[in-house]
Amino acid sequence: xxxxxxxxxxxxxxxxxxxxxxxxxxxxxxxxxxxxxxxxxxxxxxxxxxxxxxxxxxxxxxxxxxxxxxxxxxxxxxxxxxxxxxxxxxxxxxxxxxxxxxxxxxxxxxxxxxxxxxxxxxxxxxxxxxxxxxxxxxxxxxxxxxxxxxxxxxxxxxxxxxxxxxxxxxxxxxxxxxxxxxxxxxxxxxxxxxxxxxxxxxxxxxxxxxxxxxxxxxxxxxxxxxxxxxxxxxxxxxxxxxxxxxxxxxx
Amino acid sequence: xxxxxxxxxxxxxxxxxxxxxxxxxxxxxxxxxxxxxxxxxxxxxxxxxxxxxxxxxxxxxxxxxxxxx
Ligand SMILES: [Zn+2]
Numbered sequence: 361x362x363x364x365x366x367x368x369x370x371x372x373x374x375x376x377x378x379x380x381x382x383x384x385x386x387x388x389x390x391x392x393x394x395x396x397x398x399x400x401x402x403x404x405x406x407x408x409x410x411x412x413x414x415x416x417x418x419x420x421x422x423x424x425x426x427x428x429x430x431x432x433x434x435x436x437x438x439x440x441x442x443x444x445x446x447x448x449x450x451x452x453x454x455x456x457x458x459x460x461x462x463x464x465x466x467x468x469x470x471x472x473x474x475x476x477x478x479x480x481x482x483x484x485x486x487x488x489x490x491x492x493x494x495x496x497x498x499x500x501x502x503x504x505x506x507x508x509x510x511x512x513x514x515x516x517x518x519x520x521x522x523x524x525x526x527x528x529x530x531x532x533x534x535x536x537x538x539x540x541x542x543x544x545x546x547x548x549x550x551x552x553x554x555x556x557x558x559x560x561x562x563x564x565x566x567x568x569x570x571x572x573x574x575x576x577x578x579x580x581x582x583x584x585x586x587x588x589x590x591x592x593x594x595x596x597x598x599x600x601x602x603x604x605x606x607x608x609x610x611x
Numbered sequence: 612x613x614x615x616x617x618x619x620x621x622x623x624x625x626x627x628x629x630x631x632x633x634x635x636x637x638x639x640x641x642x643x644x645x646x647x648x649x650x651x652x653x654x655x656x657x658x659x660x661x662x663x664x665x666x667x668x669x670x671x672x673x674x675x676x677x678x679x680x
Contacts, residue, residue, distance in 0.1 A: 400680040490645070490678045511677035518677045536676040537657045538644045546679040556680060582647075582654065584674065593672065595649040600656035 362388075366458060370412055383572035384412060388458075390571045391415040393480035395496055397422075397444045399546070399556030400486035400510045400563060402434040407564035409452040409459055413571070416452065417476065418445045419464040431553030470495065478503045482570050484563050485509040488546060494539050494605075497532035500524050501606050506570060507532075510563045512556035513549050515587030519559050520597065521566055521578045524609075530580050530599040531606040555587045615667035620674075632660040635671075645676045 362370070362384060373379040373387075390413050394401050397420040408416060424432075424447050426440050439447040445463035452461055468476065477483055477499045485496050485507060493509065500507040504524045509532060511518040522529050566576055584593040599606060614625045619639075626635060632648060632655060648655050649672040655663055665671075 396680055398680050486680050488678060488680045490676060493676075493678065511680050513677050513679040516677060534656060535647055535654060536645060538646075538676070540644045541678070549679070551679060559680075584672075593652075595652050595654050595672065597654045598656070600658055602656070602658035 361385075366412070369456075369458070373411070378574055379572050386571050386573070387412050387568065388414040390481050391417065391479065392567055392571075393417045393419065393476055393483045394486055395419050395483060395492065396486035396488060397432075397434075397448050398428065398486060398488055399431040399512065399551065399553065400560035401484070402432040402448070403557050403560035404484055404486060404510070404564040404567075405448060405452055406434050406455065407561060408567060409456045409461075411564070411568055412456065412458060413567075415460045415462070417462045417464065417480065418448055419468065419476070420444045420448075421465055421467050431551060431556055433553070433557065470499070474499050474503060477505050480505055482506045482508065482567050484567060486560065486563065490536070490539060490541050493532055493536075497522065498605050501529075501531050501609050504609075508563045508566045508570075510556075510559040512559050512585075513546060513551050515552055515555055517555050517559040517585035517587065519562055519566075519578060519583040519585065520581060521576050523570075523576070523579050526579075527610060528580075528599065529606070530597045531603060533605040534600040534603045535582060535597050537600075537603075552587060555585070558585060558587075615665065615669075617665055617667070617669045617671055619671045626665060630665045632663045632665065635665060636660070636673075639673075641673065646673060647676065648673050 370384050422444050424439050424444050434448050434451045443465050445465050449461045501524050506523045509520045580597050582595045650669050
């Protein structure tokens with residue numbers, strides 16, 4: 361049951377046939393792990409907190425830098441130097457104190473990552489490097505935890521969803537097998553804030569849809585966003601039968 | 612007819628009939644690291660690149676993994 365304060369707060373969800381009280385209760389009981397609290401994690405976490413996702417776990421080991429403020433919109437100028445997860449937690453609880461937030465302010469060993477991912481209903485990959493992206497996808501595959509991957513640089517964005525709770529899911533490695541880090545990242549190539557804002561917002565949308573039981577439009581798909589033309593391209597990702605990461609876990 | 616016409620990232624191009632994906636990438640001089648390739652909106656797995664033969668009219672998208680966020 362929702363209490364009176366929650367019924368009022370979430371009234372615009374309750375009006376939606378696709379969410380309603382049953383959906384809101386699912387959101388309240390859901391646990392979402394957000395890996396990386398940068399330009400993607402900032403808007404994603406704010407939308408999920410606002411939506412009443414009952415338990416958010418924020419993982420990041422960076423301190424807030426003044427150069428982050430151009431796009432990481434959950435932070436304030438006075439918070440520069442603070443641990444990002446602590447700064448984000450206070451912002452998100454100010455937004456909605458009906459939810460619980462736990463923070464992980466360190467680089468996790470694979471065993472801890474596996475435990476944290478295993479505890480989550482769904483994971484958002486909002487990280488900024490390929491090594492983390494490969495590891496998160498691998499552990500989500502092992503633990504059969506659905507994963508929504510976002511990425512952005514310059515004026516380009518990428519969005520994909522792997523529903524590892526289903527036996528036919530492809531993985532990040534099927535799409536991008538190379539684990540070699542690239543020269544291009546936000547620090548040296550630049551990025552426009554609304555580009556990562558768009559992708560991070562859509563990660564939150566897909567998470568909410570998954571939690572309330574709506575079908576995803578992007579399962580086993582890669583969406584490419586061009587911030588210049590505002591065009592989207594869609595590609596079907598099929599499981600690579602030779603993929604060393606997801607093949608051992610098929611069936 | 613020894614050549615077929617394909618489109619690569621929006622640009623029309625002539626290639627030899629029976630060209631395979633891996634030959635195309637070599638001819639384009641693309642480093643394979645971090646690249647993904649789709650033909651007609653379907654991702655072609657890396658393991659299929661050596662055998663997958665391009666067809667006349669194929670619409671090819673080549674792009675890199677974005678790490679940033
Ligand atoms: Zn795979």
